[in-house]
Amino acid sequence: MSFALDILTIAAVSAGAFFFLAGTVGLLRFPDTLTRLHALTKADNLGLGLVVLGLLPQAGSVRHGLKLVGIWLLVLLAGATVSQLIARAARQGGPAR
Amino acid sequence: MTEFLTAALGFILAMLALGLVPILRGPGDADRMMAAQLIGTGGIAALLLLGAVTGVPAAADVALTVALLATFASIAFVKKGLPHLDADEASSTEDR
Amino acid sequence: MTDTTIFGLYAAAAVGFGLYGLITNPQPLRKIVAFNLMGSGVFLLLGVVGRRGAAAGFGNDPVPQALVITGIVVAFSATALAVALLLRLFQTAGSATLRDDAPASASINQSGD
Amino acid sequence: MTVATILEMVLGAVVLGLGAWTIAARETFAATVGYVAYGLLVPLIWVRLDAVDVALTEAAIGGGLGGVLLLGAAARLRASEPAAAAETPGKIVRLGAAGASVMVAAALSAAVLLLPDPAPTLAPAAIANASATGLANPVTNVLMAFRAMDTMLEKVVLLLAIVGVWSLASDQAWGGRPGPRHQADPHGVFAFLARLLPPVGIVVGIYMFWTGADHPGGAFQGGSMLAAMWLLVIMAGLTDTPPASGRWLRLVLIAGPGVFLAVGLGGVCFGLAFLAYPPTNAKPLILGIEVAMVLTIAVTLGLLVAGAPERSPQR
Numbered sequence: 001m002s003f004a005l006d007i008l009t010i011a012a013v014s015a016g017a018f019f020f021l022a023g024t025v026g027l028l029r030f031p032d033t034l035t036r037l038h039a040l041t042k043a044d045n046l047g048l049g050l051v052v053l054g055l056l057p058q059a060g061s062v063r064h065g066l067k068l069v070g071i072w073l074l075v076l077l078a079g080a081t082v083s084q085l086i087a088r089a090a091r092q093g094g095p096a097r
Numbered sequence: 098m099t100e101f102l103t104a105a106l107g108f109i110l111a112m113l114a115l116g117l118v119p120i121l122r123g124p125g126d127a128d129r130m131m132a133a134q135l136i137g138t139g140g141i142a143a144l145l146l147l148g149a150v151t152g153v154p155a156a157a158d159v160a161l162t163v164a165l166l167a168t169f170a171s172i173a174f175v176k177k178g179l180p181h182l183d184a185d186e187a188s189s190t191e192d193r
Numbered sequence: 194m195t196d197t198t199i200f201g202l203y204a205a206a207a208v209g210f211g212l213y214g215l216i217t218n219p220q221p222l223r224k225i226v227a228f229n230l231m232g233s234g235v236f237l238l239l240g241v242v243g244r245r246g247a248a249a250g251f252g253n254d255p256v257p258q259a260l261v262i263t264g265i266v267v268a269f270s271a272t273a274l275a276v277a278l279l280l281r282l283f284q285t286a287g288s289a290t291l292r293d294d295a296p297a298s299a300s301i302n303q304s305g306d
Numbered sequence: 307m308t309v310a311t312i313l314e315m316v317l318g319a320v321v322l323g324l325g326a327w328t329i330a331a332r333e334t335f336a337a338t339v340g341y342v343a344y345g346l347l348v349p350l351i352w353v354r355l356d357a358v359d360v361a362l363t364e365a366a367i368g369g370g371l372g373g374v375l376l377l378g379a380a381a382r383l384r385a386s387e388p389a390a391a392a393e394t395p396g397k398i399v400r401l402g403a404a405g406a407s408v409m410v411a412a413a414l415s416a417a418v419l420l421l422p423d424p425a426p427t428l429a430p431a432a433i434a435n436a437s438a439t440g441l442a443n444p445v446t447n448v449l450m451a452f453r454a455m456d457t458m459l460e461k462v463v464l465l466l467a468i469v470g471v472w473s474l475a476s477d478q479a480w481g482g483r484p485g486p487r488h489q490a491d492p493h494g495v496f497a498f499l500a501r502l503l504p505p506v507g508i509v510v511g512i513y514m515f516w517t518g519a520d521h522p523g524g525a526f527q528g529g530s531m532l533a534a535m536w537l538l539v540i541m542a543g544l545t546d547t548p549p550a551s552g553r554w555l556r557l558v559l560i561a562g563p564g565v566f567l568a569v570g571l572g573g574v575c576f577g578l579a580f581l582a583y584p585p586t587n588a589k590p591l592i593l594g595i596e597v598a599m600v601l602t603i604a605v606t607l608g609l610l611v612a613g614a615p616e617r618s619p620q621r
Contacts, residue, residue: 013105020109024116033127044138051142067157078168081499085175090127103309107316114320129339136346155358155522159349165507166370169534170342173374177381196314201418203318207325209411214329216403219393226341230325244355246427252356255444256428262363263460269367270467273610276379277471288386
């Protein structure tokens with residue numbers, strides 16, 4: 001049982017790390033602010049979710065696991081709204097600024 | 098398991114650092130506003146992994162704090178970042 | 194090379210960077226930022242000392258930890274006061290410079306006194 | 307070299323790189339953004355050093371509130387930047403500064419390398435006396451009982467700082483409301499977030515404070531979280547900063563140090579010493595002080611970030 005859980009951890013954390021890689025490549029390669037914002041918010045939030053999923057089997061207690069999931073949900077909510085605000089500011093300010 | 102998680106943590110930290118380079122250098126302030134966003138995801142993933150590696154479960158509390166305050170900082174970036182938005186605020190102050 | 198040595202050396206470097214910025218940056222706000230960086234380095238040094246004092250089941254000596262927490266709050270208060278002074282200087286003098294012979298453009302900004 | 311050592315080197319390099327960037331950046335606004343990032347990443351090092359209490363404080367006050375304070379000032383001082391940039395000191399000064407900084411850093415590094423072994427520690431003493439207070443978090447014990455004088459005086463420092471900031475108000479804004487009146491679309495995304503996030507943040511803040519008795523956390527961490535949420539609501543224009551002349555506001559500002567001082571003097575009256583808690587009631591007394599302190603800290607930190615009064619109280 002614990003072996004299977006370890007496999008799950010390794011698979012999920014690896015996938016999470018891959019999405020962080022994808023997000024960073026997007027940040028480095030995309031040409032303008034809005035596409036970079038897209039890369040950052042989509043890929044990194046998914047990466048964080050997968051890391052949280054991978055850490056759940058190692059959490060030790062239900063309370064700790066719930067806290068981890070709660071953090072992810074909070075980051076999702078905040079990320080979705082804040083990226084909207086940043087995108088709006090970027091459009092009003094123009095890409096040159 | 099600890100070795101693997103440590104390696105993953107190092108990798109995510111490196112990604113975070115690489116991602117910060119274009120954001121902070123960025124041509125404009127709109128790019129820089131993303132810095133707190135990046136830390137709100139990558140930094141928190143690193144913190145949670147670090148808590149698992151070091152055996153400090155309270156790292157989750159730190160992650161919770163960072164999540165809330167990174168959002169707060171992002172909003173302050175947006176609010177203060179663009180000079181013309183700031184000017185709007187100043188003029189509305191005088192109206193009242 | 195233990196973890197405390199590594200972080201101790203980084204903390205020493207942070208103090209060095211902060212000192213350099215404090216001296217060379219002409220903008221007062223940048224001096225405040227540099228001073229905060231210096232303070233952060235000093236706090237990390239204290240954290241390293243506490244980490245070396247790990248005993249009795251605790252990973253870090255609680256006394257330096259408490260000192261650092263108090264220090265962070267006091268540093269924040271000092272920063273807030275410094276920033277308020279700087280903004281008031283900018284409001285009354287029209288410029289934020291520490292030079293004595295700064296051009297006085299006070300007529301643009303209405304100041305209260 | 308183990309994986310853990312490499313990790314520590316990477317972690318330190320990332321954080322230090324950010325710190326160096328705040329010094330080297332060309333624009334002040336960019337430097338303050340870098341400082342916020344630095345302040346939000348330093349907690350990783352503190353967690354690695356097993357000092358979670360400090361990690362929480364550094365994230366909340368160092369990165370969050372302190373960063374936003376500097377950021378707001380940078381946005382206001384933007385106009386003055388070209389004039390200040392012209393004053394960059396000459397090569398000789400910069401070389402001298404670099405020399406001095408290298409010497410200080412080298413001296414500190416030598417001190418780190420020459421630290422005594424075995425290291426002196428007060429941890430066993432803190433553990434041995436933990437039963438006197440009934441709290442399980444040794445850092446809270448040190449802050450609230452063993453070194454209570456420091457904590458009380460630190461509250462006084464906060465109070466003095468707010469007095470100092472308020473006294474910088476111009477004559478017509480004396481006793482008025484700090485900062486500009488913020489406005490946002492009441493049906494927009496921003497107002498939505500400012501309505502959704504504070505309830506979560508307030509629960510987290512109270513949790514931080516409450517868990518501080520036995521686990522990492524405490525009055526500072528909880529209070530700064532509450533302050534951040536308050537400022538968020540103010541920035542969204544849903545509420546306004548209170549006028550500095552308000553009686554209730556001033557009562558809240560002195561509640562923390564006041565209760566602390568009263569309990570301290572009570573210790574003298576009941577035949578013990580200043581700030582000595584009677585052993586049977588130590589925990590309720592400490593909690594009482596902390597409740598007053600959370601309120602005071604939240605309001606003080608929020609008002610310190612808001613700055614000096616700028617608008618007259620009547621408007």
